Amino acid sequence: MEIGAIEDYPPAAAEDRHSFERLGYEAGLVIPLASGNEVLGSLSYLCSDQPVHWDGHRLARLRLIAEIFGAALARQHAEDALVGSEVLKTAILGSLASGVAVLDREGRVIAMNERWSSLARDSGLEWANTSIGADLLARARTAGTREAERVVEGSLAVLSGELLRCVVPHTAATAQGPRFWVMSIHPLDRPEGGAVMTSAEITERKRAELDAQAARAELAHMARVATLGELASSFAHQLNQPLTAIVANAQAGRRMLASGDRSGEVPTVLEDIAADGLRAGTVILRLREMLRKDDPQPVSIDVAALVQDVAGLVANDALIREVNVRLSLPPTPLTVRGDRIQLQQAMLNVLMNAFEAVAEGTDGRLVEVDAHATGGHGVLIEVSDTGPGLPVPATRIFEAFYTTKTWGWVWACRSSGRSWRRTADPSVPPTIRGAAPS
Amino acid sequence: MTDVATVFVVDDDHSVRRSLARLLKSVGYRVESFASAADFLAGARGSVPACALIDVRMPDRSGFDLFQELQERCPGLPVIFITGHGDIAMSERAIKGGASDFLVKPVDESVLLAAVERALASSGARLMSGGGG
Numbered sequence: 166m167e168i169g170a171i172e173d174y175p176p177a178a179a180e181d182r183h184s185f186e187r188l189g190y191e192a193g194l195v196i197p198l199a200s201g202n203e204v205l206g207s208l209s210y211l212c213s214d215q216p217v218h219w220d221g222h223r224l225a226r227l228r229l230i231a232e233i234f235g236a237a238l239a240r241q242h243a244e245d246a247l248v249g250s251e252v253l254k255t256a257i258l259g260s261l262a263s264g265v266a267v268l269d270r271e272g273r274v275i276a277m278n279e280r281w282s283s284l285a286r287d288s289g290l291e292w293a294n295t296s297i298g299a300d301l302l303a304r305a306r307t308a309g310t311r312e313a314e315r316v317v318e319g320s321l322a323v324l325s326g327e328l329l330r331c332v333v334p335h336t337a338a339t340a341q342g343p344r345f346w347v348m349s350i351h352p353l354d355r356p357e358g359g360a361v362m363t364s365a366e367i368t369e370r371k372r373a374e375l376d377a378q379a380a381r382a383e384l385a386h387m388a389r390v391a392t393l394g395e396l397a398s399s400f401a402h403q404l405n406q407p408l409t410a411i412v413a414n415a416q417a418g419r420r421m422l423a424s425g426d427r428s429g430e431v432p433t434v435l436e437d438i439a440a441d442g443l444r445a446g447t448v449i450l451r452l453r454e455m456l457r458k459d460d461p462q463p464v465s466i467d468v469a470a471l472v473q474d475v476a477g478l479v480a481n482d483a484l485i486r487e488v489n490v491r492l493s494l495p496p497t498p499l500t501v502r503g504d505r506i507q508l509q510q511a512m513l514n515v516l517m518n519a520f521e522a523v524a525e526g527t528d529g530r531l532v533e534v535d536a537h538a539t540g541g542h543g544v545l546i547e548v549s550d551t552g553p554g555l556p557v558p559a560t561r562i563f564e565a566f567y568t569t570k571t572w573g574w575v576w577a578c579r580s581s582g583r584s585w586r587r588t589a590d591p592s593v594p595p596t597i598r599g600a601a602p603s
Numbered sequence: 604m605t606d607v608a609t610v611f612v613v614d615d616d617h618s619v620r621r622s623l624a625r626l627l628k629s630v631g632y633r634v635e636s637f638a639s640a641a642d643f644l645a646g647a648r649g650s651v652p653a654c655a656l657i658d659v660r661m662p663d664r665s666g667f668d669l670f671q672e673l674q675e676r677c678p679g680l681p682v683i684f685i686t687g688h689g690d691i692a693m694s695e696r697a698i699k700g701g702a703s704d705f706l707v708k709p710v711d712e713s714v715l716l717a718a719v720e721r722a723l724a725s726s727g728a729r730l731m732s733g734g735g736g
Contacts, residue, residue, distance in 0.1 A: 398688065402660070405687030406616045410710040413622035416712040420629040434625065441618050484660050485688070 166195040167224075170216035192217035194224075196231035200239035208234055264364035266293075267353060270324055271301035273358070285365045288346045291335045292363070301362075316348060316362075323350045323360050345371035389455050389510050395517060399481040403448045406440035411495070414438045436564070454506060466505050467498040468536050468544045475512045476534065486530070488520050493535040501542045515548045524554025607632045608723045609650035613643045613669065613687070614658040619708070623656065626712060627719065640669035644676075654703065654722035659686035661695065665690075665695070674701065681722035685710060 168174065174182035185193065192212040198205045208231040239363055254276070258265055264281030266274050274297050285451055292308040295301060302320055305313040313336045319331025331350040336343050344369045353359030393400070418434040451474075468493035483490050485585045501508075515531065521532040608633045612622045617638070624634040633650075638644035639661060655673070659666040664695035670682050681703040688691070697705040703725065704718040 199628070402687045405708045406619055409687070410616070410622040412709040413619070413626045413713065413715075417622065417626035417629045420626075424629075430625070437618065437622065443620075444618070462651035480662075481660065484662060484665075 166193075167219045168193040169218055191215050192219075194219055194227060196228055198231055198235035198238055200242075203239075205235060205238045205242060213338055219338055236546055252360055258322050262365070266301065266325075266362045266364075268301060268320070268360045268362065270358035271300070272320060272324070272360075273300050274298060281362075281364060284346065284366065286532055287366070288344070288364070290335065297407060309522060312348075316350070319350050320362070321354055324358060326352070344368045385507070385510070386456070388514075389506070392510065392513055392517065393452065394479065396482060396513075398485065399478060400448065402446055402481040403478075407445040407448075410441045411438050411445075414441070455509065457506060462504055464500055464505060465500050465502055466508060468501055468508075468546065469494040469497075469499045471505070471509060472512060472534055472546065473538050475509055478513065479516050482517070482520060483532075486520050486524060488530040488532055490516075491531065491533045493533065493537075495537060498534055499538055501544050512546070519548055519550035519552065523550050524552075607631075607633045609635060609653040609654065610653040610719055610723075611643060611647055611657075612636045613638075613655060613666070614640060615661045616658070619658070623715075626715070627656075630716060638690040640666070640672075644672065645668065652723045652726035653673070654681040654683060654719060654726055656683045656719070658687055659684050659697075660688060662730070665686065667700070670700065670702065679726070681726050683722055685719050707714075 168185070171182060171186060171191065174185065185278060190211045190213050192215070194210040194217075196208045196210075198208055208479065210227060226270050244249075258276065258278035259280075261278060261280060262285040264282045265278050267276040268356075269275050274295060282294050285291065285295075290308075290312070292304040292313055293301070295304055299424045302317050305317045305320075312333055315331075315333045319328065319333060322328035323331055329352065333348045333350075335346045335348065337346075346364060346366050348362060351361050351363075352526040414434050414437050418431050418438070421428065421431050421434065472492060472494060476492055480487075480490070516534070524531060529551050531551045533547075533549045537545060537550075539545045606608055606623045610627050610629070611621050612634060613625070613636075620636045620638065623689055624636050627634045629729065635647060637646060643655075657666040657669060661669075662674060666684055666686075670684075673680055673682060682701075683704040683706060685706045685708060688707040689705065692703040703722040706718060707709050
C-alpha cells in the first residue's frame with residue numbers, strides 16, 4: 166500500500182487517514198511479508214516530515230528488503246512449527262500406555278517412548294530394550310528366540326509392503342503366573358517408508374479369555390455329563406450284555422472242565438470271554454472319552470461311522486421309548502475335520518431331543534438321520550423326527566439354557582464353525598441340519 | 604416229541620445267546636437259539652418239556668409282545684424273562700402276566716438253572732406252528 170501524501174487516502178479510508186494525521190505522518194508504504202501464498206506480516210515505511218514519491222527504483226529496493234525479512238520470518242515460523250511438532254510428538258508418545266518404537270526402512274529406531282523400554286524389560290525381551298539410532302532388527306536377529314525371529318520376519322514383510330500388519334504374541338512365566346504381551350508392526354505412513362512397532366501387556370485380557378475358555382470347557386463337560394446321565398440306562402445295558410456273556414461262559418467253562426471238556430470247547434469259551442471283556446472295555450472307554458475334559462482336538466472323523474456309533478449308543482434308549490431310528494448313510498467314509506467328542510456330543514444331543522420330541526405321539530415314532538457329502542464343501546447331517554416341531558422363532562434353540570421342556574435341558578450346538586438350523590419348509594418333518602466342513 | 608428238555612433262548616445279543624446256550628447245554632439241556640421274536644416264531648419246533656428264556660428289550664418286537672403271542676399260540680409254554688433293565692414294576696408286570704420267572708442280567712448259573720428247572724417242571728407245551736416235535 167502506497168501513501169505518497171495525506172490526500173492519497175480514499176474517502177472510504179477516512180478513519181485510517183485520521184489516524185495517520187494524528188500520528189503526524191505525511192507518507193507511508195506497507196509491503197506484505199509473504200512466504201508462498203501465506204502472509205506472515207508486513208514491513209511499513211513511514212515518513213513524518215514530507216510527502217514521498219514512491220518511485221519504481223525505491224519500491225524495488227524496499228521490496229527486496231521485505232523479501233529478506235519475509236524469508237527470515239518464514240524460516241523462524243518453520244523452526245517454531247518443527248519444535249512445536251517435536252514437543253507434541255514427544256508428549257503423545259509419552260502419554261501412550263503402549264510402548265512405541267518407530268523404525269526407518271532399514272530397521273533403525275528413529276523414535277520411541279519410555280514405555281517401549283520398560284515393557285521390553287518387563288517382558289524379558291532384552292533385544293528390544295534399546296535406544297534411538299540402534300538397529301532393532303539386528304538386535305532381534307541375535308536374540309535367537311522364536312518371538313524375535315517372528316518379529317524380524319514380520320518387520321521385513323511390513324517394511325517391504327508384503328504385509329499390512331504383523332502381530333507377535335509373547336508369554337513370560339513369572340512368580341505371579343504367566344504374563345502376556347503382544348507386539349504389533351504396522352507400516353509407517355510416509356514417503357521414506359518405515360514401520361511402527363507397538364508393544365502392550367494384555368495379561369488381564371488374556372487371563373479373562375482363558376477363564377472364559379475354561380468356563381466354556383467346563384460347561385461343555387457338564388453338558389456331556391448331563392447327557393451321559395440320561396444315557397446311564399443305555400451304558401448299563403451295553404455293559405450288562407458282555408458281562409452276562411462272560412459270567413455264563415465262565416460258569417459253562419467250569420462245568421466243561423469238571424467233566425473233562427469232552428467237546429474241546431473250553432478254548433473257544435475262553436476266547437469268547439476275552440472278546441466280551443474287550444467289548445465291555447470299549448464301552449467304558451467310550452464313556453471315559455465323553456467325560457474327558459481335554460481341549461478340543463481336531464482330527465479326521467468319518468461322520469458316517471460316528472453317526473452309527475452314536476445311534477448305537479442311544480439304541481437302547483430308542484428301544485425303551487419305542488422310537489424307530491432310521492439311518493441313511495453312504496457306504497463310503499464321509500470325512501470331516503473336527504473334534505470327535507464335540508461332534509459326538511452334538512449328535513447325541515440332537516438325537517435325544519428328537520426322541521423326546523416324538524415321545525408324546527403314539528404312532529409312527531420315527532427319527533431319521535441322513536448324512537451325505539455336499540459337493541466338496543463338507544458333510545451335511547439332517548435329523549428329522551415326527552414330533553410336533555420347533556417353536557417360533559426356531560433360532561432360540563441355540564440360546565444357552567433355552568428349553569420348551571418342563572423338565573431337564575435342551576442342548577443344541579453351535580461350535581467350531583458348524584451350524585445347526587431348522588428347515589424352513591413346514592410341510593416336511595421338523596429337521597435339524599448340521600454342516601461340517603471337510 | 605422228545606424227552607430231552609429243550610430251552611429256547613431268544614436274545615438279540617449274539618454273545619449272550621451263545622453263552623447262555625453253552626451253559627444250558629453243559630447241564631444237559633437241548634438248546635435252540637433265536638436272535639429275534641420273529642425268528643423264534645418262524646423257526647421254533649414243538650417240544651415237551653420245553654421252556655423259553657426271552658430277553659425283554661429286543662429291536663422290532665419286545666419280549667413282552669412275544670409272550671402275549673405265545674400265550675395264544677402256545678399256551679402252557681413256560682417263559683422266563685431275562686433282562687438288563689430289571690426293575691420292580693417290570694418284574695411285577697412279567698409275573699402277573701403269567702411269566703414263570705424274571706431274571707436280571709448278569710445272572711448266576713444257580714439262579715438261572717433253578718428257574719429253568721421250575722419252568723420245565725410245569726411244561727406241557729407244544730408249539731402250534733413251526734413243525735411238530
